[in-house]
Each structure stands twice: as C-alpha cells, then as structure tokens.
Amino acid sequence: GLPERVTIYEVGPRDGLQNEQALVPVAVKAELVQRLVAAGLPVVEATSFVHPRWVPQLADAEELMTILGEAGRRHPVLVPNERGLDRALALGLQHVAIFGSATETFAQKNLNRTLETQLAMFEPTVRRARDAGMDVRAYVSMCFGDPWEGPVDPRQVVDVGRRLLDLGASQLSLGDTIGVGTAGQVTALVQAFRDAGVDEGRLAMHFHDTYGQALTNTHAALRAGITTFDASAGGLGGCPYAKSATGNLATEDLVWMLTGLGIEHGVDLGALVATSTWLAGELGRPSPSAVVRALA
Numbered sequence: 386g387l388p389e390r391v392t393i394y395e396v397g398p399r400d401g402l403q404n405e406q407a408l409v410p411v412a413v414k415a416e417l418v419q420r421l422v423a424a425g426l427p428v429v430e431a432t433s434f435v436h437p438r439w440v441p442q443l444a445d446a447e448e449l450m451t452i453l454g455e456a457g458r459r460h461p462v463l464v465p466n467e468r469g470l471d472r473a474l475a476l477g478l479q480h481v482a483i484f485g486s487a488t489e490t491f492a493q494k495n496l497n498r499t500l501e502t503q504l505a506m507f508e509p510t511v512r513r514a515r516d517a518g519m520d521v522r523a524y525v526s527m528c529f530g531d532p533w534e535g536p537v538d539p540r541q542v543v544d545v546g547r548r549l550l551d552l553g554a555s556q557l558s559l560g561d562t563i564g565v566g567t568a569g570q571v572t573a574l575v576q577a578f579r580d581a582g583v584d585e586g587r588l589a590m591h592f593h594d595t596y597g598q599a600l601t602n603t604h605a606a607l608r609a610g611i612t613t614f615d616a617s618a619g620g621l622g623g624c625p626y627a628k629s630a631t632g633n634l635a636t637e638d639l640v641w642m643l644t645g646l647g648i649e650h651g652v653d654l655g656a657l658v659a660t661s662t663w664l665a666g667e668l669g670r671p672s673p674s675a676v677v678r679a680l681a
C-alpha cells in the first residue's frame with residue numbers, strides 16, 4: 386500500500402537558485418522562502434553556507450537569513466564543513482544539512498575531498514552541530530549514476546549512507562543528482578538499505594528530472610515506504626559541479642500526483658503555482674514544470 390501522508394522537503398531556494406546564471410537579488414530570495422512557507426510547505430531549505438567562490442549564487446547566505454530573522458531559524462541550510470557550521474551557529478540556526486558523495490569523482494569535484502576525507506570533514510561538523518542541539522540531515526549524491534563513473538553500485542551508496550547516519554545524521558536524503566535513475570533501481574536501493582539495517586523511515590528521496598523519470602521514481606519509492614520527498618518549486622535546480630544535472634522534481638508535479646493518489650501533503654497548489662510563476666518572471670524564463678505550465 387501507499388502512505389497516508391508525506392512530507393515535502395522544499396529545496397527550491399537552495400538547489401533551485403544555486404544553479405541560476407544570473408544573480409538573484411536577496412529580496413527576491415527572501416520573498417520566495419516566505420511565499421513557500423505561506424503555501425504550506427513544511428520544510429524549506431533556504432541556502433548554503435559553502436565557500437562563496439564555489440557557489441557565488443548563494444554568497445548572500447548571511448544577508449538572506451538576517452532578512453528572514455527569527456522566523457528563518459527553522460529553515461535548514463547546507464554546510465559542508467566546520468567553517469560553514471560556524472556561520473550557521475552565529476545566526477542561531479537550528480537545522481543543517483551536510484552533503485556527501487557516493488562516488489570518488491564527485492567527492493573531488495564538489496567538495497575537493499576524497500571519498501574518505503569527506504567523512505573526516507563531516508565528523509567534527511556533525512558532532513559539534515549535535516552538541517549545539519541542531520538537527521542534522523545528510524545528503525548522499527550520485528546514488529544511481531555518476532557522469533564520470535557511470536552506474537553506481539548500491540553497496541557503495543549504502544556504505545557512505547550508513548557512515549553518515551553513524552556520525553549522527555537523523556535523515557538520509559538519497560540524491561539522483563543527474564536524474565538518470567529508474568524505478569527498479571529505486572526499489573532495489575531502498576531494499577539494500579533495509580538489508581543493512583536502515584529503516585526506510587530514515588530515508589528521503591531527492592530526484593532530478595533529467596530523463597523525465599522523477600515522478601515514476603517517486604511512485605516506486607512511495608510503494609517502498611518512503612514518506613519524505615525533496616522537490617523544487619517550479620522544477621528549478623541542478624548542481625553546478627555535476628555536468629548534465631538539470632532541474633529537480635518540480636514541487637507542483639509532486640503535489641499534483643500526491644493529490645491524485647489521495648496522499649496528504651498540506652500544500653496549497655494554487656499558491657505554489659502563483660509563486661513559481663512570479664519567480665519565473667523574476668528569472669526571465671518560463672518554469673520547466675509541466676504542472677506549472679498547465680495551471681498558470
């Protein structure tokens with residue numbers, strides 16, 4: 386059977402905007418976060434505290450979180466290392482997310498670390514975050530395929546994922562960073578985690594829609610018992626360090642399917658479509674989401 390309700394973890398302000406060519410004004414980012422919250426999204430990842438030279442699009446992270454103020458403290462932010470954590474701590478934030486790679490090449494490209502040394506970077510980051518009472522989410526990237534290494538062995542994903550959970554992460558988000566995964570692989574990966582003693586309740590799925598498989602993969606994950614899904618308003622997104630990565634699963638597309646299945650999500654689709662339409666105007670091009678285009 387399918388779950389009765391799911392949690393949508395909105396990544397548009399972070400995964401969506403990190404890949405934009407043009408710099409988006411901080412006031413637009415703040416309005417985006419606020420409108421997503423108003424549309425009923427229970428979790429909105431706001432930005433990243435990464436090196437500003439690596440992701441100039443999000444170099445205004447402090448400014449954004451300052452504008453969001455007290456209400457902004459509950460928004461998760463990406464932190465790769467202790468320096469990023471210090472920046473989040475200075476603002477009193479409560480949720481951080483680390484992001485590891487399942488492959489050697491992407492660990493190098495995205496974090497300037499090896500598969501092993503990325504974990505050495507995360508260990509003190511997670512320990513100090515937990516000591517400060519923060520909740521820590523962990524992403525694993527390249528869970529199905531990698532542009533440099535090809536198909537990825539589920540055992541490799543489970544190994545990195547388990548180690549991130551062992552460091553103290555509460556939830557693991559399994560990323561199909563370049564959107565090449567298909568439904569059978571999703572079912573197999575969830576099973577591989579179960580076989581390794583990781584309950585599906587601790588897993589989230591993070592699909593990119595490069596090959597148009599994101600909703601089919603979501604359906605397979607729902608059947609496998611997954612109840613947290615990452616999505617990006619309007620289908621924006623991609624990783625600047627993963628060639629061939631395109632947009633995330635659009636939150637509107639996800640909401641449309643969940644509503645049809647009778648699965649509760651708490652999101653006001655009209656308010657969300659209006660938000661993505663407004664953002665598309667700010668960015669100067671139409672949303673890639675089929676549902677946004679159909680409803681706008």
Ligand code: HMG
Pocket residue numbers: 400403433434435436437439440463465466468469470484495496497524525526527559560561562563591623624625626
């Ligand atoms: P590095 O060059 O190895 O950094 O980069 P370092 O540790 O050698 O430090 C060099 C200098 O940078 C030092 O300054 C640090 O203080 C400073 P110096 O002492 O020379 O003056 N520094 C920082 N400054 C500000 N904030 C920081 C920070 N860290 C170091 N956090 C590093 C290593 C991890 C920093 C770099 O590789 C980086 O920032 N990478 C981020 C890449 C990124 O954001 N990618 C996109 C997000 S991941 C993604 O999109 C996938 C996901 O969506 C899931 C999926 O789809 O699969 C999550």
Ligand code: MG
Pocket residue numbers: 400560562591623624633
């Ligand atoms: Mg992503």
